[in-house]
Amino acid sequence: MVSKSLATQRLDEFFIALLIRIAGYISILFVVLISFFLLREALPVLFQVEIGDLLGARWYPIEKLYGIQPLISGSLTVTIGASLLAIPLGVCTAVYISEIAPSWTKEVLKPLVEILAGIPSVVLGFLGILVLSPFLRETFNLPTGLTALTGSILLGWAAIPTIVSVSEDALNNVPVSYREASLGMGGTRWQTIWGVTVPAARSGIITAIMLGVGRVIGETMTVMMVTGNAPTMPAGIRSLVMPIRTMTATIAAEMGEVAKGSEHYRVLFFIGLILFLFSLIINVVAFQISARRITRSERLLS
């Protein structure tokens, strides 16, 4: 068989490279366009509503009270609560699956965790209303079971599969020689895991955590169903067991009723902008951490 001429081969290469490059640029273009759209719809609010009113403590759009403080604190409460639950559980599960579990357990656990990732958030919400919220109310003798804690537990649950599967991949990518070296030097299994494997996989694990946190902060349906949506201001540790209203639930519940271009519409976009900034900050921080870790561990191992 005659091989393709060099020129045709070059042409193929050229087109494939072009295609990949275009795909990359398109993603960047989308992000830029979306940011532009968001800014265009949100920023005029600064001329329509006083900044002081926007930062107020009461959210009640019917009376033009657009204080977003309770919404921001609501989102933060749920996100922090869910992270406290999901990060240790998720990372430990990943370590167990990757480092400790016998291979048959691994083969059962991995697909199960991935199935957990496939549970639609509305189903999680139903579980929350029918099972978790009555349980929490009775166990802790709360006035109502529709609280930040209910949302945190369910969202933690939703974030665990993401954290597990991405961290597990990262742990798997750590070369076997690292583990062998540690064990060969007389390290115990625990010392190997804690001192070698997990640090070597750190950047992947941090990416996993940030993906999980990203899912939590953007989650809408579940929180709308189980957190009570009451725009309360935080009151110390007690706000964990109080109803709260998140930014996402507010946008989802109210966007349908607003007339395009109205004050309320712009405020909702402004909330969207704040959400966007939040996830951007999470990403940048995660990127900084994981990038720094790579160089340090590389230096260590070279």
Place this chain on the structure above:
Amino acid sequence: MQGKFSRFIIFISMISFSACQPITPGEQGQVARPSGYIENKGSDTMVNLALVWAERYRQDHPEVQISVTGGGSGTGLAALINGTVDIANASRRIKPEELEQAQQAGYEVREYVVASDAIAVVVHPENPVNQLTLEQIARIYKAEINNWAELGGEDRPIVRVSRETNSGTHVYFLESVIRLGNSKDKSIFSSDTLLLPSSEGIIAEVRDNRNAIGYDGLGYITPEVKVITVASEPDGEYIYPTVATVMNDEYPISRDLYMYTHEERQGALKDYIDWILGEEAQEIVRELGFVPITSLQSKTYGE
């Protein structure tokens, strides 16, 4: 790493934006449809009623397609203003701002009262409180009364449950109960009021939680919750909401349910609205626990 990171950014943005994107109705105005297609959207209180109407009507008029969706009165009216539906269902009157927006969009809006509805105030079946005055209910929702003991009940905190702010029921309850019909009163719901997105959510919370008080249209009340009798004055008679007590104006918390269309109705739309205002459809209103209209009312705005 770079590639992973940018993919990750996009993933995160998608998560964030999926929540932010409005379902913006087309700006190009109303699409020309065959006359046999009616798009009906709005009040969640009315969605079951509108569905049964559509089904019953289609038995005799199989050539007409009727699509019914909920979302809240505000949502339905916004869709009417944006020109994406033929009929908006609303459990409250159209607001002057909405009317203005409709006129700016080039629509003249027609209003039909298609049924009435009582709003029942409900509590957990084991709550010993049976009756409340309108003022007491208002004070509960304004967080001036915070324990059932103040109302002769058990020593339990009161958990206030309400529909979301885009619900016509919410707006009606705010104006007629919390502000007791006084338009100068600017009181609002206490900020710890649970705002639940559906009638089912309200019933579920009140059914399970002995601390809760909620309200909803009579058509949505199930036997699993207890309906409170309501008096408009402290020394007045406490009335249980029924079709009869709404029709003779005894029960104090009742309101009309509306349908709004663009301009003069015609073709299938005209026939459908006429049928709704007629006897057969009003019998369905009664079957579903709503209150039929006594006389035909219709009004055109913006002339």
